[in-house]
Amino acid sequence: MMPPGLLGEDPDSESRRQRQREQLREWLIQQQSELAAERHQRKIEEQRYDQSRVDMDNKALQLQSTEMERRKAATLATKEYNLAKIEEKRHQEEEHNDEGVDVEPTLGMVGVPGLCPSSDRRAPPESLQHIIQFQKYQIEEKKRVEQERKREEEQHDRVRLDSARTALLIERQQARLNKQLRRHLDSTNVKLAEIHKQQKPDIERGCIDDSFFSKFNTCSR
Template identity: 60%
Template sequence: MQNIELTSERAARLILERRRDREAERRERVFNDKVRTDGDADALHQSRAAGVLQIRRMKQKHELEEALHAFRSQNQQAWTRTEFDLNDPDRWRKMDPSDAQMILPGLVGEDPTKSSRHQRQKEQLREWLVQQQAEQGDLQGSAGAGGWKYNQSREEILNTAGERLHLQKEQRKEAAIATKNYNLAMIEEKHQLKEQNDPDYVLESAAVPGFSPSADVRPPPKTVEQVIRFQKYQIQEKKRLELERKQEEERFDRVRLDSARAALLMERRQARISKQLRRQLDSTNVHLAQTHKQQKPDIERGQIDESFFSKFNTCSR
């Protein structure tokens, strides 16, 4: 590479020198009156210069080719290439005799390492089998442990659910007993209040066996007369309850009607008051409009008299 660069620099320097010489000759020929020539002499001189230049170029080209050949012979030998072994004519001389056999190694009787290779394959296969058996054993052990844990957790969940169900059942039973006791106590209290407020209630209760189970400990009625009396009492009690319900409904209806009537009257009164206020507002607006119209100047009404002009220039301001 160094020789090529030097050669190129030298060629460039020669070209530059020739250009300078040619330019100097042209200036001497053009600006010097003594040696200035025209016509054929100038053409002859140009042809000679062209011949000399051609010879120099041929010489430079030859020198460049020689330098390139020398560089290739010194730094780019054929045996230094990467793919030279594919086209090396002396390859068979450099090869190892064991690599130069003409029979393929896959044929029978031509594999000297067959026994050792088979032995290594067997050992490797044995190691793989042992490893697979160990992995399967680990998986089975983990699966068994997981199944045992699952069964144990399932039993615990079932036991907990059973305990909760039993506890809820006991709570419902206790709540039912408490409700029953509360209802019996309320019935007893109600009977006591009625006995205190109504003296005839004691006689009626005594006259009707089985009406008050908490107070009546006698056996249930057995005769037809007692049954009929008890049924009549039930009918009267039912009629009384229906009458009370009807009276309550009538009272609610009266209250609702009174409320609706009062609301309607109030709405009508409000409408009447609003109408009166609107009338008063309209009359007031009409009165104000008339007053404002009367107070407008005459110029806006189109009537101008002498008093209008007398208002001007009445002061110094």
């Protein structure tokens, strides 16, 4: 028969310390899992934000390209229409001049016997005026096209500058978010290490009661 244990000795102390160590280990594992899940969720949100900014930039560039193509097409259509109207007017004037020719100008070409007929082949005043107007229109059209091209280039430069500024702002915001996340993780790890350090002697001595675990329920995660 084995002698009885010493007075006041707790025969379940070893099993109780083992359970307490297991509970603490499970709690630490849970904390690490929650931190990992938080980091993963933050990473997903940052990736979604970056992708949304890229999609917005691509959409803006696409809209700008579409608008530039539309303006070019409208400019070309207007130019062709104006040239067609000028050509139509010139053709009508030529037909009108041909219909106005009669015998009298022909007789005037005969002149006095012994003298050469007039060799003045200059264009009539109406044709000269038409040519001057057409040349003036060409000059104005060229100026207008140059101004339109300059405006498009300036708009493209503004969009490119805005995109660069947006990218810089996104980069700075991303850096701030990463810095905040690192501070948060470092602070949480320090708290966990401090708690573990403070409670480790109690675990080794087996002096853990319900108040020990109540502290973890109020600990900020």
